[in-house]
Amino acid sequence: MKAAARTLAFAAIAPLATCLRAQVPPANVGARMQEISQALGVSCNYCHTAEPGSRQPEPKKEIARAMMAMMRDLNAQIEAAIGKTAAEAARVECVTCHRGVVTPRQLADLVMQTVREKGAARAVEQYRDLRSRYYGRQAYDFGEDTLIDVARRVADARPDEAIALLELNLEFNPQSARSYMALAHAYTRKIDDASAMAALEKALEIEPDNGVARGQLEQLKSYHRKR
Numbered sequence: 001m002k003a004a005a006r007t008l009a010f011a012a013i014a015p016l017a018t019c020l021r022a023q024v025p026p027a028n029v030g031a032r033m034q035e036i037s038q039a040l041g042v043s044c045n046y047c048h049t050a051e052p053g054s055r056q057p058e059p060k061k062e063i064a065r066a067m068m069a070m071m072r073d074l075n076a077q078i079e080a081a082i083g084k085t086a087a088e089a090a091r092v093e094c095v096t097c098h099r100g101v102v103t104p105r106q107l108a109d110l111v112m113q114t115v116r117e118k119g120a121a122r123a124v125e126q127y128r129d130l131r132s133r134y135y136g137r138q139a140y141d142f143g144e145d146t147l148i149d150v151a152r153r154v155a156d157a158r159p160d161e162a163i164a165l166l167e168l169n170l171e172f173n174p175q176s177a178r179s180y181m182a183l184a185h186a187y188t189r190k191i192d193d194a195s196a197m198a199a200l201e202k203a204l205e206i207e208p209d210n211g212v213a214r215g216q217l218e219q220l221k222s223y224h225r226k227r
Helices: 002-023 029-040 059-082 094-098 107-118 120-134 144-154 159-172 177-189 193-206 211-226
Strands: none
Touching: 029 094, 059 094, 107 120, 107 144, 107 159, 120 159, 144 159, 144 177, 159 177, 177 193, 177 211, 193 211
């Protein structure tokens, strides 16, 4: 009787045990989720928004699944293209693009969009905020070239906004001769040659052998002598 009872008990428990095992994730799932969280700079509830068992839609989780499927395809294509095994080939991971931010865009593109839509003052605020939160991490490039690039793209049509961005750049990169040269160009768009010459002179203080800056300065001085 006792043996039969045990058999019946095990028979009743077995489906429950099977169900529980099916719900327990593989050992590496937790590490994978942590990896994704760190790559995007978010916590787990960024994607897992619904209460467990509620069956409510979780759009970001679906996006994450689609992105992971795309990542697997990319890695397979890389292996095929270079003729290496998965262990030998460089792999694309979440962090490859995201670098600690949810939306993996270049800093220059973010600042440029803000300049166009909201003006340089808001772009300056945005840059300061991002720098305070992400400087020293891999999320964005805070080198001198980022703001120089944006300023050059807007200088001809919106020189005042270019000047604001370059002054911000010089605040963080005071020895940037290229920033002073870009500043000089922006001032010439305002027909402010005196300020342009002063900016070029600052560039030459930093880089005395900079032939381009010297040539531009001499050109401006010659123009004023002829006037």
